[in-house]
Amino acid sequence: MDVVTETLLLALVVVTALAFDFTNGFHDTGNAMATSIATRALKPKTAVLLSAVLNLVGAFLSLAVAATIAKGIVDAGVVTLPVVLAGLVGGIVWNLITWLFGIPSSSSHALVGGMVGAVLAAVGTSGVLWTGVVSKVLVPALVAPLVAIAVAGAGTWLVARLTRGVPQEVSNRGFRWGQIGSASLVSLAHGTNDAQKSMGIILLALIAGGAVPADSGVPFWVILSCALAMAAGTYLGGWRVIRTLGKGLVEIDTRQGMAAETSSAAVILLSSHFGFSLSTTHVATGSVLGSGVGMPGAKVRWGVASRMFVAWLITLPAAGLVGALCHWMESAIGGAAGTIAVFVVLIASSAAIWLASRRKPVDHTNVNEAWDEEKGATVEAVAATTGEAGGERVAPVPAAATASSVGAAIESVGTVSVPAQGSVQS
Amino acid sequence: MSDFIEWGALGQVLVAGLIVGAGIPALFALGLRLLAGTTTEQAPAAPGAPAAGERPASAGAVSIGRPTPARLAGAIVCLGVVVGAVAFGLVFLVSGGH
Incomplete structure (x- = not known):
């Protein structure tokens, strides 16, 4: 019985890790490709296919797998298979929720959050290294967008200045290629970095379950399945996130797109070189914002951006909550039944989120539609893309309407009051 | 505080990001500008010091002549640096430096 439970747990952890890898690819397609899709440098389907292939290649590029989970954030001694499973479920569920709302949020932060929550539920606060949480998760989440905004802003400003007077179609043609090139580099970097996180988790699970010796390298089937899971997720395309990044923050042209993607690639590669790891998602989002800041005359929708920042800050506690709940349930039921229960919860909540997404689908056909907060009329589409519930959903429209009606009201008050004053004077 | 941020x-x-992340697009733009030239009149040769009076790019007939050898060479240098940087990034990824 015990052996059966162990084997089952191991199998479910591997499957869940692959599922996380899938949501990771799916959630992060936009980081590389959103701007290329928005500027129509690439057709939406072509862009996700290119990104999927590059993620696949990237996963094989470098095999320096760090076989650690949340190193320096939780006490490595308390990370058992049930904890890993609960943490993965927390990461997946938060990834799916943010996808539903079209918010680009960091997949690795979701995973770390899930792990922290599961560890808290398992052994209490002693298992979490809080200094690590602050210095490796919270501070980078604040710093990454600022660095990226500065870099992309400077790049965009220089590009805008240097291309002044260059015929539009010439600059479009050139920058289209530059944009595709730099976006490809971001995709490749993503494949190399993120596929290896899942590989590391599966390797650790295999070692813990005794399926491979402790000094084992990554078995080939693990590399292959992780690469394929991420590529499949990428190809499916997180269209909601792509739409927010490409259309929601800034109206972007090819010059801005090229500057933003180059900035993303440079900051991501440099930050890992200098050992100050920044989230790909946070950097990519900051770069898009920066391309709006640096472009003379461009408008940045800070309202959309601030919703994202909030989501980034609650990623850790929210994913942690899911992870903790899963772990409590797992240990309360106990044994194989507890493990299966957690897995069932994962499937049920994923299905529920998917069903919710079908009500207002975003796919490759409508990913590039004009952003609704400026159109105003299409309230429904706002819900589809930002996923705001209830009152928030209709907020942009009344806001625009009241702005004009208030103006009219002030005018009418003015016209009423002037004769009134006149009559008093006379 | 210094425990939390590795300043x-x-x-x-930040510094390297500004040099590379902003410099590469700028070089790319410069290369493109040298190749394409500007609208026919008063093409400013010196980059970074564009002629005053911004002209809408679509105004009037745009003729794109062959770039002079000097411009062509400059463009090749600029774009070459860009390609080199991309290649360096690839090598960095493959070598597992991440």
């Missing part, structure tokens, strides 16, 4: 690493990322 040194952050500073390096």
